[in-house]
Amino acid sequence: MTTITELANAIDGYVDNRVTGRDIFIDQIKRATRQIRRKENNLHQDLAREQRRRYDAEAERDNEIIRRQNAEGVEQRAIADLHQLRTNA
Numbered sequence: 001m002t003t004i005t006e007l008a009n010a011i012d013g014y015v016d017n018r019v020t021g022r023d024i025f026i027d028q029i030k031r032a033t034r035q036i037r038r039k040e041n042n043l044h045q046d047l048a049r050e051q052r053r054r055y056d057a058e059a060e061r062d063n064e065i066i067r068r069q070n071a072e073g074v075e076q077r078a079i080a081d082l083h084q085l086r087t088n089a
Contacts, residue, residue, distance in 0.1 A: 014020055 015024070
């Protein structure tokens, strides 16, 4: 069984190796850049979802306006028809 000192010495020897240290550093950089890309991708997806949500909300408001205008048009035609019936009677 290894002692803590032997384990610490092994870790120091592993890190002192320039190639190993460089590889560790490269891995850390690559991991960091992957995280950056992932976060950027998530931000783009969030932005696209927000733009879609706003577009859908605006379309729903427009549809509601059109429904009201159509209902008002039907009401106006009914009033005109009643007026025409009174005039013809």
